[in-house]
Amino acid sequence: MTAIFVARFSLGTLLVARACEHVFVSSDAADILHADLDSFYASVEQRDDRSLRGRPVIVGGGVVLAASYEAKAFGVRTAMGGRQAKMLCPQAIVVPPRMAAYSEASAAVFEVFHDTTPLVEPLSVDEAFLDVSGLGRVSGTPVQIGARLRERVLDEVGLPITVGIARTKFLAKVASQEAKPDGLLLVPPDRELEFLHPLPVRRLWGVGAKTADKLHAHGIRTVADVAELSESMLGSIVGGGMGHQLFALSHNIDRRRVVTGVRRRSVGAQRALGRAGNTMSDSEIDAVVVNLVDRITRRMRKSDRTGRTVVLRLRFDDFSRVTRSHTLPRATAATDVILSAARALVAAAAPLIAERGLTLVGFAVSNIDREGAQQLELSFDAEPDRLALDSAVDEVRQRFGNGSLTRGVLLGRDPGLEMPTLPD
Incomplete structure (x- = not known):
């Protein structure tokens, strides 16, 4: 029997997959969290208007800024034209964006992040990497920290958030994608490739529709297919730079750590x-x-x-x-x-x-x-x-x-x- 190794958690239930009566638990090395709010703009609208809860919601008219999971079930996606979105989901409720509300919610969520660990690397208004290494004695295991973070965001901000936990930033982000919506997913260090390799190539960073088409044309559809190829072979298909990146990621080679205080250029x-x-x-x-x-x-x-x-x-x-x-x-x-x-x-x-x-x-x-340096001038x-x-x-x-x-x-x-x- 193939070992099942990924532990998935929800706020109310803890489901630990078992294989041959062994339970795979967190290792000290799996200490990077990727926290990502679920359909952020749409979730804020559903939070603030109870009549929208459980219904398909589209934020933005001319172009879709966000769609609730109820709308996504009909194929509505972010950046899609509003007319196409309404054709796919005629019953969707379209609401105008309220940027002040989203900014306020984002600030509140990041307060929870920074209260959890000082090592927070923002990626956007609704997601961040958190390094929780060294917090074991104070805050518990990464799984416990992630579960508590989700509880606080829901209780204090009223929004669902998904957390992926892994040894590398790349795999933590993949884990959060797999755990959506409203979940927590741990990838133990000794089972990383078993989790990663069955996934489609689109899960690799940098693989968009065009790159995926190039890979599919060569029969490469899963991360495992990518991992079987040499770096030079991948380079001949997608170019040298991308080939190097895909080779590394398909073997979960990602040495980047969570970085705070990045200078904005x-x-x-x-x-x-x-x-x-x-x-x-x-x-x-x-x-x-x-x-x-x-x-x-x-x-x-x-x-x-x-x-x-x-x-x-x-x-x-x-x-x-x-x-x-x-x-x-x-x-x-x-x-x-x-x-x-x-x-x-x-x-x-x-x-x-x-x-x-x-x-x-x-x-x-x-x-x-x-x-904020400026050239001082004499005014004439x-x-x-x-x-x-x-x-x-x-x-x-x-x-x-x-x-x-x-x-x-x-x-x-x-x-x-x-x-x-x-x-x-």
């Missing part, structure tokens, strides 16, 4: 427009640009950072992408200065937008100075201190809410314009 935001972007006027696109730059510069000032290079990213209807950038004479966090550069980049790309149809627009500010005119003005606006918004002050170009616009994007 850019601050960015983007908005998916879907097919609706093809019909947007210049003024509507400009409203998106203003909103994105406004959010980016607020974040920069809040973290006392300045930057010099403004980067524009566009995605078109044919899924092609372009990137354009402009470097400013000096580092700044002033909204008007960065907005002027952003608008110039969009104007230069206008022919491409008209020809191909715009489906996503994003900006980032790079060449970041973490200390009556121009106002733009950065001081921006800071005053930030303080008003912090005290009275983001909606208390807004730019005139955004008045009456789609509330979805306030949508943040996936984290940098």
Whole structure:
């Protein structure tokens, strides 16, 4: 009989798989947790509106930002066009995004993370790696720590969260994917490859639809199939860099540890427009640009950072992408200065937008100075201190809410314009 080695846990029930009367339990080496909130935006909506619980929920209209598991059962997926999603699930309830609520929930969840261990590596607003090594005497085994973390997130924040536990970051993330929704999954160190090898190749980091198709064309469908090939053979199929990565991951070779305090090299935001972007006027696109730059510069000032290079990213209807950038004479966090550069980049790309149809627009500010250094200049005119003005606006918004002050170009616009994007 093939040994079953993965232990799966839920809040109320502990199910430990047995093989030949042996129970496989956690080892001290399996000390990395990957915690991932389940359908984050949709779960917040169901938490705050009881009438949505147990029903298919889609967050976002033009493009799906999140879908509840009830909607996912019909094939609805994140980043899918809203029209296609409604065709798949006509009974779905579509709700507008409430970014303030999601930010508040994320902050509350990360408080639980940091209260669990000081070694937390955020991946996005709804997931993180946690290193719980050395906490055995204080907090118990990694399984006990993971179970307690899930209980606290549910009790204190009201959201379901899945936790994967393994010896490596890669396998911990795979474990959380397999445990979804609302589960806890342990992969003991002595059974890692037995857990990993039967999984489809899409479970390997970096394997998207195109790479999977290349592998499938050679009869490679599982991680075990990948592991049977040499690194050079994999390189001939998917390229040298990807071949090296797949060879390592298929043998669970991942020496990265949980890293805290990672220095951010850019601050960015983007908005998916879907097919609706093809019909947007210049003024509507400009409203998106203003909103994105406004959010980016607020974040920069809040973290006392300045930057010099403004980067524009566009995605078109044919899924092609372009990137354009402009470097400013000096580092700044002033909204008007960065907005002027952003608008110039969009104007230069206008022919491409008209020809191909715009489906996503994003900006980032790079060449970041973490200390917020700025070149001091002598003022020979009556121009106002733009950065001081921006800071005053930030303080008003912090005290009275983001909606208390807004730019005139955004008045009456789609509330979805306030949508943040996936984290940098």
